[in-house]
Amino acid sequence: MERRGVGDPRVEARGVALFERMVSTGSVVLRTLGETRAGEVAAQRWLSSPRVSVESILEAAGARTLAACARRRVLVAQDTTEINFERWARRKGLGPGGNGKTPGFFIHPLVAVDIEDEAVVGLAGAQIWTRAAEPVSSRKSRAVDEKESRRWSWGSKAAAERLAGAAQVVVACDQEGDIWTHFARRPEAAELLVRARHDRQLANGGALGAAPAAWAELTRYEITIAPRKIGETPRKARVAVRAGQVLVRRPESLSEGPPELGLGLVEAREIDPPAGCEPVLWRLLTTLEVQSAEQAVEVVRLYRLRWRIEEVFRTLKTDGLGLEQSQVQQVEHLFRLAALALAAAVRILQLVDARDGGPRPMSDVLDQSLTAAVAVIGRTREGATERQKNPHPEGSLAWLSWIVARYGGWNAYYKPPGPKTMAQGWERFSAILTGYLIAAEKLP
Numbered sequence: 001m002e003r004r005g006v007g008d009p010r011v012e013a014r015g016v017a018l019f020e021r022m023v024s025t026g027s028v029v030l031r032t033l034g035e036t037r038a039g040e041v042a043a044q045r046w047l048s049s050p051r052v053s054v055e056s057i058l059e060a061a062g063a064r065t066l067a068a069c070a071r072r073r074v075l076v077a078q079d080t081t082e083i084n085f086e087r088w089a090r091r092k093g094l095g096p097g098g099n100g101k102t103p104g105f106f107i108h109p110l111v112a113v114d115i116e117d118e119a120v121v122g123l124a125g126a127q128i129w130t131r132a133a134e135p136v137s138s139r140k141s142r143a144v145d146e147k148e149s150r151r152w153s154w155g156s157k158a159a160a161e162r163l164a165g166a167a168q169v170v171v172a173c174d175q176e177g178d179i180w181t182h183f184a185r186r187p188e189a190a191e192l193l194v195r196a197r198h199d200r201q202l203a204n205g206g207a208l209g210a211a212p213a214a215w216a217e218l219t220r221y222e223i224t225i226a227p228r229k230i231g232e233t234p235r236k237a238r239v240a241v242r243a244g245q246v247l248v249r250r251p252e253s254l255s256e257g258p259p260e261l262g263l264g265l266v267e268a269r270e271i272d273p274p275a276g277c278e279p280v281l282w283r284l285l286t287t288l289e290v291q292s293a294e295q296a297v298e299v300v301r302l303y304r305l306r307w308r309i310e311e312v313f314r315t316l317k318t319d320g321l322g323l324e325q326s327q328v329q330q331v332e333h334l335f336r337l338a339a340l341a342l343a344a345a346v347r348i349l350q351l352v353d354a355r356d357g358g359p360r361p362m363s364d365v366l367d368q369s370l371t372a373a374v375a376v377i378g379r380t381r382e383g384a385t386e387r388q389k390n391p392h393p394e395g396s397l398a399w400l401s402w403i404v405a406r407y408g409g410w411n412a413y414y415k416p417p418g419p420k421t422m423a424q425g426w427e428r429f430s431a432i433l434t435g436y437l438i439a440a441e442k443l444p
Contacts, residue, residue, distance in 0.1 A: 018043055018340060030328070047333040054339045058126055061343035062162060065112050065122030068364045070165040073115040075302055076124055076190075077172050077309035078155035080108045083317070083324050083338065093331030095131035105130040105335070107316075108151045109342055110159055111309045115170070119353040119360050120308055123346045125158045127151055128335045152182045160187035170288070172306040178285065180250060184257030186287065193302055196265075196283040203247035203260050209283065212242040212267040218293035220271065223300065225280060226307045237280045239268040243296035248285075264290035266299045308349075315345040320419055351422040354401035357392055362400045371395045373436055374403065377429070381406035388412045404429050 030043045084097040084104030097104025109126040113119065131148075156171045163169050169190045173182075175197035186192050199209040218241050224234050243266045250259050263285050270280035284303050289295050316323055323341050328334045350365055362368060375394060381403055382389050388411075392398035405417035408425025417425070 030326075044333075047328065047336050048330070052336055054128055054335050057336060057339040057343065058123070061123045061339075061346070062125055064364070065124050066162060066165065068121045068361075069112055069124075069163045071167050072121075073168040073170075074121065074163055074166045075113045075115050075170045075172055075193075075305050076155075076159040076163065077111045077113060077306045078108065078152065078159070078177070079174060079306075079309050079313075080106055080151070080176065081313045081317070082106055085324065093130070094334075095133050097131075105331070105338070106148075107338060107342060108155065109309065109312065110155055110162075111312055111346065112163065113305050113308045114360070115168070115302065115305070117358050117360065118305055118308075119358055120312070120346060120349045121360075121364060122350070123343055124162050125155075126339065126342055127154065128338055130331060149176075149179055150181075152177045152179055153185045156182065156190050156192065157185070157187050160190035164189060170302055172303060174306065180254055180261075181256055183248075183261055183263065183285070183287075184250075191287045193284060193286045193288065193299065193306075195303065196285050200251075201249045203249055208246060208248065208265070211244065211246055211265060212269075212283070215242040215244045217242055218296050221297065223268070223280075223304065226304075226310070235274070235277065237270045237273065239270050239280055239300075241293070241296050241300065242267045242269075243290040243293075243299075245290075264288060264299070266290050266296045268300050311349055312342070312345050315348055315419060316341055320348065321345060347426075348419050348422055350397065351401045351404055351426070352417070352419055354397040355405060355416050355422075357398045358396075360397040362395050362397050364397050366400060368395065370433070370437075373433060374400060377432055377436060378403040378406075383412070385412075407432075 030040050082098050082104055083106070084099075084102045085094070086102045094103040094105060096102065105128065107126060107128050110124040112121040112124045114121050129148075152173060155173075159169055159171050170193055171190050172193045173195070175195045177194045178197035182194070183192060196208060199207050201207060202211065220238060220240050222236050222238050225237050227234055243264065246263055246265045248261045248263055250257055250261070264287065266282075266284040266286065268280060268282040268284070273279035282300070282303065284299055286299055288299055288302075290299055314320060318324065321341050321344060323338060326334065326337060328337055347365055350360075354360060362371065362374070366374070371394065378390060378399070390399055390402045392402055401422070404425040405421055406412070406425065407428040408417060408421035408423070410417040410421050410425070
Protein backbone atom coordinates (compact mmCIF):
# COMPACT_ATOMS: atom_id res chain seq x y z
CA MET A 1 0.00 0.00 0.00
CA GLU A 2 1.33 3.43 -0.92
CA ARG A 3 2.18 5.66 2.01
CA ARG A 4 0.13 8.86 1.93
CA GLY A 5 2.15 11.95 1.19
CA VAL A 6 5.07 9.88 -0.09
CA GLY A 7 5.64 9.34 -3.79
CA ASP A 8 3.93 12.49 -5.13
CA PRO A 9 6.72 15.04 -5.82
CA ARG A 10 4.29 17.96 -5.85
CA VAL A 11 2.86 17.10 -2.43
CA GLU A 12 6.34 16.54 -0.98
CA ALA A 13 7.70 19.80 -2.47
CA ARG A 14 4.83 21.82 -1.01
CA GLY A 15 5.37 20.19 2.38
CA VAL A 16 9.09 21.02 2.35
CA ALA A 17 8.36 24.62 1.35
CA LEU A 18 5.79 25.00 4.14
CA PHE A 19 8.22 23.51 6.66
CA GLU A 20 11.03 25.88 5.62
CA ARG A 21 8.70 28.87 5.89
CA MET A 22 7.65 27.74 9.36
CA VAL A 23 11.28 27.57 10.51
CA SER A 24 12.18 30.90 8.94
CA THR A 25 9.14 32.93 10.05
CA GLY A 26 8.82 31.39 13.50
CA SER A 27 5.07 31.18 12.94
CA VAL A 28 2.32 28.66 12.21
CA VAL A 29 -0.21 31.27 11.06
CA LEU A 30 -1.18 30.35 7.50
CA ARG A 31 -1.38 33.97 6.39
CA THR A 32 2.22 34.47 7.49
CA LEU A 33 3.40 31.18 6.02
CA GLY A 34 1.76 31.84 2.66
CA GLU A 35 2.93 35.49 2.37
CA THR A 36 0.21 36.15 -0.24
CA ARG A 37 -3.43 35.11 -0.52
CA ALA A 38 -2.46 32.53 -3.12
CA GLY A 39 0.25 31.19 -0.83
CA GLU A 40 -2.20 30.99 2.07
CA VAL A 41 -4.65 29.01 -0.06
CA ALA A 42 -1.85 26.68 -1.19
CA ALA A 43 -0.91 26.02 2.45
CA GLN A 44 -4.54 25.24 3.28
CA ARG A 45 -4.76 22.85 0.36
CA TRP A 46 -1.62 21.02 1.45
CA LEU A 47 -2.91 20.56 5.00
CA SER A 48 -6.23 19.21 3.65
CA SER A 49 -4.68 16.95 0.99
CA PRO A 50 -5.68 13.26 1.34
CA ARG A 51 -2.09 12.39 0.39
CA VAL A 52 -0.73 14.08 3.52
CA SER A 53 -0.81 12.47 6.96
CA VAL A 54 0.69 13.03 10.38
CA GLU A 55 2.56 9.74 9.94
CA SER A 56 4.19 10.76 6.66
CA ILE A 57 5.31 14.12 8.11
CA LEU A 58 6.84 12.47 11.16
CA GLU A 59 8.41 9.74 9.04
CA ALA A 60 10.18 12.34 6.90
CA ALA A 61 11.47 14.15 9.99
CA GLY A 62 12.56 10.88 11.61
CA ALA A 63 14.53 9.62 8.62
CA ARG A 64 17.27 12.23 9.08
CA THR A 65 17.29 11.60 12.85
CA LEU A 66 17.77 7.88 12.33
CA ALA A 67 20.83 8.51 10.17
CA ALA A 68 22.25 11.09 12.59
CA CYS A 69 21.98 8.69 15.57
CA ALA A 70 23.81 5.80 13.93
CA ARG A 71 26.62 4.40 16.12
CA ARG A 72 26.13 7.10 18.74
CA ARG A 73 24.89 7.01 22.35
CA VAL A 74 21.49 8.66 22.33
CA LEU A 75 19.08 9.78 25.02
CA VAL A 76 15.45 9.88 23.88
CA ALA A 77 13.37 12.26 25.99
CA GLN A 78 9.63 11.63 25.90
CA ASP A 79 6.94 13.77 27.47
CA THR A 80 3.45 15.12 26.80
CA THR A 81 2.38 18.70 26.20
CA GLU A 82 -1.10 20.13 25.80
CA ILE A 83 -2.21 22.59 23.13
CA ASN A 84 -5.46 24.30 24.12
CA PHE A 85 -7.58 26.94 22.43
CA GLU A 86 -9.29 28.92 25.14
CA ARG A 87 -9.24 32.02 22.93
CA TRP A 88 -10.45 30.17 19.85
CA ALA A 89 -13.34 27.96 20.98
CA ARG A 90 -14.69 27.12 17.50
CA ARG A 91 -12.96 23.87 16.58
CA LYS A 92 -14.30 20.89 14.69
CA GLY A 93 -13.42 17.53 16.17
CA LEU A 94 -11.43 18.62 19.22
CA GLY A 95 -12.24 17.10 22.59
CA PRO A 96 -11.58 18.60 26.02
CA GLY A 97 -8.08 19.49 27.13
CA GLY A 98 -6.48 18.76 30.48
CA ASN A 99 -9.05 20.77 32.46
CA GLY A 100 -11.92 18.79 30.93
CA LYS A 101 -13.49 21.89 29.34
CA THR A 102 -11.24 23.92 27.05
CA PRO A 103 -10.89 22.44 23.53
CA GLY A 104 -7.44 21.03 23.01
CA PHE A 105 -5.20 18.18 21.98
CA PHE A 106 -2.01 16.50 23.13
CA ILE A 107 1.45 15.91 21.62
CA HIS A 108 3.83 13.23 22.89
CA PRO A 109 7.15 13.50 21.00
CA LEU A 110 10.39 11.52 21.14
CA VAL A 111 13.31 13.95 21.04
CA ALA A 112 16.75 12.44 20.42
CA VAL A 113 19.71 14.04 22.25
CA ASP A 114 23.37 13.13 21.77
CA ILE A 115 24.61 11.85 25.14
CA GLU A 116 28.21 12.96 24.54
CA ASP A 117 27.74 16.57 23.37
CA GLU A 118 24.17 17.05 24.78
CA ALA A 119 22.91 18.52 21.49
CA VAL A 120 19.45 17.87 20.06
CA VAL A 121 19.88 15.42 17.18
CA GLY A 122 16.32 15.34 15.89
CA LEU A 123 12.77 14.09 16.20
CA ALA A 124 12.38 10.31 16.44
CA GLY A 125 8.58 10.16 16.45
CA ALA A 126 5.43 11.48 18.12
CA GLN A 127 1.82 10.75 18.95
CA ILE A 128 -0.87 13.42 18.51
CA TRP A 129 -4.42 12.91 19.76
CA THR A 130 -7.49 14.51 21.26
CA ARG A 131 -9.81 13.10 23.90
CA ALA A 132 -13.35 11.94 23.29
CA ALA A 133 -16.03 14.45 24.22
CA GLU A 134 -17.92 11.82 26.24
CA PRO A 135 -16.66 10.94 29.74
CA VAL A 136 -14.73 7.66 29.93
CA SER A 137 -15.02 5.00 32.59
CA SER A 138 -12.90 5.09 35.73
CA ARG A 139 -9.17 4.77 35.08
CA LYS A 140 -8.92 1.83 37.49
CA SER A 141 -11.59 -0.11 35.63
CA ARG A 142 -9.88 0.17 32.22
CA ALA A 143 -7.28 -2.24 30.84
CA VAL A 144 -3.71 -0.96 30.49
CA ASP A 145 -3.95 -0.71 26.70
CA GLU A 146 -7.14 1.37 26.95
CA LYS A 147 -5.47 4.14 28.96
CA GLU A 148 -3.64 7.20 27.64
CA SER A 149 -0.68 6.16 29.78
CA ARG A 150 0.14 3.43 27.25
CA ARG A 151 1.96 6.17 25.32
CA TRP A 152 4.99 5.73 27.60
CA SER A 153 5.44 2.10 26.63
CA TRP A 154 4.82 3.04 23.00
CA GLY A 155 7.56 5.69 23.19
CA SER A 156 10.18 3.32 24.60
CA LYS A 157 9.34 0.63 22.05
CA ALA A 158 9.36 3.11 19.16
CA ALA A 159 12.70 4.59 20.26
CA ALA A 160 14.31 1.14 20.44
CA GLU A 161 13.00 0.11 17.03
CA ARG A 162 13.59 3.33 15.11
CA LEU A 163 17.06 4.02 16.51
CA ALA A 164 18.28 0.43 16.26
CA GLY A 165 21.50 1.66 14.62
CA ALA A 166 22.52 3.70 17.69
CA ALA A 167 25.29 2.44 19.98
CA GLN A 168 22.99 2.91 22.98
CA VAL A 169 19.44 4.18 23.49
CA VAL A 170 18.40 5.56 26.91
CA VAL A 171 14.75 6.60 27.21
CA ALA A 172 14.24 9.32 29.84
CA CYS A 173 10.90 10.35 31.36
CA ASP A 174 9.64 12.54 34.16
CA GLN A 175 7.31 11.27 36.89
CA GLU A 176 4.38 10.56 34.55
CA GLY A 177 6.42 7.73 33.05
CA ASP A 178 6.61 5.93 36.42
CA ILE A 179 4.20 3.15 35.41
CA TRP A 180 4.70 -0.51 36.28
CA THR A 181 3.86 -1.75 32.78
CA HIS A 182 6.33 0.75 31.32
CA PHE A 183 9.13 -1.04 33.15
CA ALA A 184 7.64 -4.51 32.61
CA ARG A 185 7.40 -3.95 28.84
CA ARG A 186 10.84 -2.41 28.39
CA PRO A 187 12.36 -3.44 25.06
CA GLU A 188 15.76 -5.11 25.35
CA ALA A 189 17.35 -2.57 23.01
CA ALA A 190 16.60 0.42 25.28
CA GLU A 191 17.52 1.42 28.82
CA LEU A 192 15.00 3.28 30.98
CA LEU A 193 15.55 6.29 33.23
CA VAL A 194 12.41 7.51 35.02
CA ARG A 195 11.94 9.88 37.92
CA ALA A 196 9.98 7.99 40.59
CA ARG A 197 6.50 9.24 41.35
CA HIS A 198 5.15 6.41 43.51
CA ASP A 199 6.52 5.22 46.83
CA ARG A 200 6.38 1.61 45.67
CA GLN A 201 6.54 -1.41 47.93
CA LEU A 202 9.78 -3.40 47.89
CA ALA A 203 10.22 -7.15 48.09
CA ASN A 204 11.85 -6.83 51.52
CA GLY A 205 8.74 -5.18 52.92
CA GLY A 206 10.05 -1.60 52.93
CA ALA A 207 9.14 1.33 50.68
CA LEU A 208 11.09 2.85 47.81
CA GLY A 209 11.41 6.33 49.32
CA ALA A 210 13.01 5.07 52.54
CA ALA A 211 15.59 2.79 50.89
CA PRO A 212 18.37 5.39 50.22
CA ALA A 213 18.55 6.36 53.90
CA ALA A 214 20.35 3.08 54.60
CA TRP A 215 22.92 3.58 51.83
CA ALA A 216 26.26 5.35 52.10
CA GLU A 217 26.57 8.75 50.51
CA LEU A 218 28.61 8.37 47.30
CA THR A 219 29.43 11.98 46.52
CA ARG A 220 28.41 15.61 46.79
CA TYR A 221 28.59 18.04 43.90
CA GLU A 222 26.91 21.05 42.30
CA ILE A 223 24.30 20.85 39.55
CA THR A 224 22.42 23.50 37.58
CA ILE A 225 18.64 23.54 37.91
CA ALA A 226 16.81 24.70 34.79
CA PRO A 227 14.18 27.41 35.38
CA ARG A 228 10.55 26.33 35.56
CA LYS A 229 9.20 29.50 33.99
CA ILE A 230 10.24 31.68 31.06
CA GLY A 231 12.37 34.59 32.24
CA GLU A 232 13.68 32.85 35.36
CA THR A 233 17.41 32.28 35.66
CA PRO A 234 18.91 28.85 36.34
CA ARG A 235 20.15 28.26 39.88
CA LYS A 236 22.88 26.09 41.39
CA ALA A 237 22.15 23.32 43.84
CA ARG A 238 24.58 21.19 45.82
CA VAL A 239 23.28 17.63 46.06
CA ALA A 240 24.20 14.50 48.00
CA VAL A 241 23.99 11.36 45.86
CA ARG A 242 23.17 7.83 47.01
CA ALA A 243 22.55 4.78 44.83
CA GLY A 244 21.75 1.09 45.06
CA GLN A 245 19.63 -1.76 43.76
CA VAL A 246 15.98 -2.27 44.69
CA LEU A 247 13.54 -5.11 44.08
CA VAL A 248 10.17 -3.49 43.37
CA ARG A 249 6.97 -5.46 43.93
CA ARG A 250 4.26 -5.52 41.29
CA PRO A 251 1.15 -3.55 42.36
CA GLU A 252 -1.62 -5.79 43.68
CA SER A 253 -4.07 -4.36 41.12
CA LEU A 254 -2.02 -5.73 38.21
CA SER A 255 -1.32 -9.22 36.91
CA GLU A 256 0.95 -8.34 33.96
CA GLY A 257 4.70 -8.79 34.28
CA PRO A 258 6.86 -10.54 36.87
CA PRO A 259 6.01 -10.41 40.59
CA GLU A 260 9.15 -8.28 41.16
CA LEU A 261 11.46 -6.11 39.11
CA GLY A 262 15.10 -5.37 39.91
CA LEU A 263 16.00 -1.72 39.21
CA GLY A 264 18.71 0.75 40.04
CA LEU A 265 17.75 3.70 42.24
CA VAL A 266 19.70 6.97 42.41
CA GLU A 267 18.75 9.67 44.91
CA ALA A 268 19.96 13.26 44.48
CA ARG A 269 19.00 15.35 47.54
CA GLU A 270 19.81 19.05 47.83
CA ILE A 271 21.90 20.21 50.77
CA ASP A 272 21.08 23.60 52.37
CA PRO A 273 18.68 24.96 49.70
CA PRO A 274 18.24 28.75 49.53
CA ALA A 275 15.31 30.23 51.42
CA GLY A 276 12.13 30.21 49.37
CA CYS A 277 13.36 27.54 46.92
CA GLU A 278 11.87 24.08 46.73
CA PRO A 279 14.74 21.69 47.52
CA VAL A 280 15.81 19.24 44.85
CA LEU A 281 14.85 15.64 45.61
CA TRP A 282 15.15 13.32 42.63
CA ARG A 283 14.67 9.57 42.99
CA LEU A 284 15.60 8.07 39.65
CA LEU A 285 14.66 4.52 38.71
CA THR A 286 16.80 3.04 35.95
CA THR A 287 17.93 -0.11 34.20
CA LEU A 288 21.45 1.38 33.90
CA GLU A 289 24.29 0.32 36.18
CA VAL A 290 24.53 2.42 39.39
CA GLN A 291 27.21 0.62 41.40
CA SER A 292 29.73 3.47 41.59
CA ALA A 293 29.69 7.20 42.28
CA GLU A 294 30.63 7.86 38.64
CA GLN A 295 27.71 5.78 37.38
CA ALA A 296 25.28 7.49 39.75
CA VAL A 297 26.45 10.96 38.73
CA GLU A 298 26.08 9.96 35.08
CA VAL A 299 22.47 8.91 35.71
CA VAL A 300 21.74 12.33 37.23
CA ARG A 301 23.35 14.02 34.20
CA LEU A 302 21.26 11.97 31.80
CA TYR A 303 18.08 12.83 33.69
CA ARG A 304 18.96 16.52 33.42
CA LEU A 305 19.27 16.08 29.63
CA ARG A 306 15.54 15.32 29.63
CA TRP A 307 15.10 19.09 29.91
CA ARG A 308 15.85 19.41 26.19
CA ILE A 309 12.30 18.31 25.43
CA GLU A 310 10.97 21.18 27.55
CA GLU A 311 12.94 23.56 25.31
CA VAL A 312 11.27 21.98 22.28
CA PHE A 313 7.86 22.61 23.88
CA ARG A 314 8.74 26.25 24.55
CA THR A 315 9.87 26.73 20.95
CA LEU A 316 6.69 25.04 19.72
CA LYS A 317 4.35 27.16 21.83
CA THR A 318 4.14 30.72 23.18
CA ASP A 319 7.90 31.29 23.38
CA GLY A 320 8.40 30.42 19.71
CA LEU A 321 6.10 29.21 16.93
CA GLY A 322 2.89 29.87 18.86
CA LEU A 323 1.03 26.73 17.81
CA GLU A 324 -1.82 27.54 20.21
CA GLN A 325 -2.45 30.74 18.19
CA SER A 326 -3.29 28.84 15.00
CA GLN A 327 -6.82 29.37 13.71
CA VAL A 328 -6.94 26.18 11.63
CA GLN A 329 -10.37 24.70 12.29
CA GLN A 330 -10.43 21.05 11.17
CA VAL A 331 -8.79 18.70 13.64
CA GLU A 332 -7.09 16.58 10.96
CA HIS A 333 -5.52 19.69 9.42
CA LEU A 334 -4.52 20.96 12.85
CA PHE A 335 -2.75 17.69 13.67
CA ARG A 336 -0.76 17.88 10.42
CA LEU A 337 0.19 21.45 11.19
CA ALA A 338 1.26 20.38 14.69
CA ALA A 339 3.48 17.60 13.31
CA LEU A 340 5.14 20.05 10.92
CA ALA A 341 5.55 22.64 13.71
CA LEU A 342 7.11 20.04 16.02
CA ALA A 343 9.77 19.23 13.39
CA ALA A 344 10.36 22.97 12.86
CA ALA A 345 10.84 23.58 16.60
CA VAL A 346 13.48 20.85 16.70
CA ARG A 347 15.27 22.34 13.65
CA ILE A 348 15.45 25.79 15.28
CA LEU A 349 16.90 24.30 18.49
CA GLN A 350 19.51 22.38 16.49
CA LEU A 351 20.75 25.61 14.92
CA VAL A 352 20.84 27.39 18.28
CA ASP A 353 22.69 24.44 19.85
CA ALA A 354 25.42 24.62 17.24
CA ARG A 355 26.16 28.34 17.49
CA ASP A 356 29.09 27.87 19.91
CA GLY A 357 30.69 24.97 18.07
CA GLY A 358 30.59 21.22 18.50
CA PRO A 359 31.15 18.00 16.56
CA ARG A 360 27.69 17.65 15.00
CA PRO A 361 27.75 17.46 11.16
CA MET A 362 25.73 19.71 8.86
CA SER A 363 23.83 16.61 7.69
CA ASP A 364 21.75 16.79 10.89
CA VAL A 365 19.67 19.49 9.12
CA LEU A 366 20.97 19.76 5.53
CA ASP A 367 22.36 17.26 3.04
CA GLN A 368 26.14 17.06 3.18
CA SER A 369 26.25 17.12 -0.64
CA LEU A 370 25.40 20.83 -0.46
CA THR A 371 28.62 21.73 1.39
CA ALA A 372 30.30 23.34 -1.63
CA ALA A 373 27.24 25.50 -2.36
CA VAL A 374 26.92 26.54 1.28
CA ALA A 375 30.62 27.46 1.35
CA VAL A 376 30.21 29.83 -1.60
CA ILE A 377 27.17 31.48 -0.03
CA GLY A 378 28.78 31.63 3.42
CA ARG A 379 31.85 33.51 2.23
CA THR A 380 29.64 36.46 1.27
CA ARG A 381 28.76 36.92 4.94
CA GLU A 382 32.31 37.08 6.24
CA GLY A 383 33.77 40.49 7.09
CA ALA A 384 37.20 42.03 7.33
CA THR A 385 37.83 41.43 11.04
CA GLU A 386 38.80 38.12 12.65
CA ARG A 387 35.52 38.04 14.60
CA GLN A 388 33.64 38.20 11.30
CA LYS A 389 35.32 35.08 9.92
CA ASN A 390 33.55 31.73 10.29
CA PRO A 391 35.66 29.94 12.94
CA HIS A 392 34.08 26.49 12.58
CA PRO A 393 35.17 23.52 10.43
CA GLU A 394 33.58 23.48 6.98
CA GLY A 395 30.73 20.99 6.77
CA SER A 396 29.95 21.09 10.49
CA LEU A 397 26.58 22.11 11.90
CA ALA A 398 28.30 24.94 13.80
CA TRP A 399 29.70 26.24 10.50
CA LEU A 400 26.21 26.24 8.96
CA SER A 401 24.69 27.80 12.09
CA TRP A 402 27.22 30.68 11.93
CA ILE A 403 26.25 31.39 8.32
CA VAL A 404 22.52 31.23 9.06
CA ALA A 405 22.94 33.59 12.05
CA ARG A 406 24.79 36.09 9.88
CA TYR A 407 21.91 36.05 7.40
CA GLY A 408 19.60 36.65 10.34
CA GLY A 409 21.35 39.94 11.11
CA TRP A 410 23.84 38.81 13.76
CA ASN A 411 27.01 40.90 13.47
CA ALA A 412 29.35 38.32 15.10
CA TYR A 413 29.69 40.57 18.18
CA TYR A 414 27.68 40.97 21.39
CA LYS A 415 25.33 38.22 22.60
CA PRO A 416 24.99 34.89 20.74
CA PRO A 417 22.13 34.52 18.24
CA GLY A 418 18.87 33.11 19.57
CA PRO A 419 15.88 31.29 18.04
CA LYS A 420 14.41 34.39 16.37
CA THR A 421 17.69 35.31 14.70
CA MET A 422 18.15 31.74 13.49
CA ALA A 423 14.60 31.64 12.13
CA GLN A 424 15.03 34.90 10.21
CA GLY A 425 18.45 33.83 8.97
CA TRP A 426 17.14 30.50 7.70
CA GLU A 427 14.52 32.28 5.57
CA ARG A 428 17.14 34.36 3.77
CA PHE A 429 19.76 31.64 3.62
CA SER A 430 17.41 28.98 2.21
CA ALA A 431 16.11 31.40 -0.45
CA ILE A 432 19.65 32.23 -1.58
CA LEU A 433 20.70 28.57 -1.53
CA THR A 434 17.70 27.65 -3.68
CA GLY A 435 18.53 30.40 -6.18
CA TYR A 436 22.17 29.36 -6.29
CA LEU A 437 21.29 25.72 -7.02
CA ILE A 438 18.82 26.68 -9.74
CA ALA A 439 21.42 28.95 -11.38
CA ALA A 440 24.07 26.22 -11.15
CA GLU A 441 21.80 23.77 -13.00
CA LYS A 442 21.39 26.22 -15.91
CA LEU A 443 25.08 26.98 -16.32
CA PRO A 444 26.80 25.23 -19.25
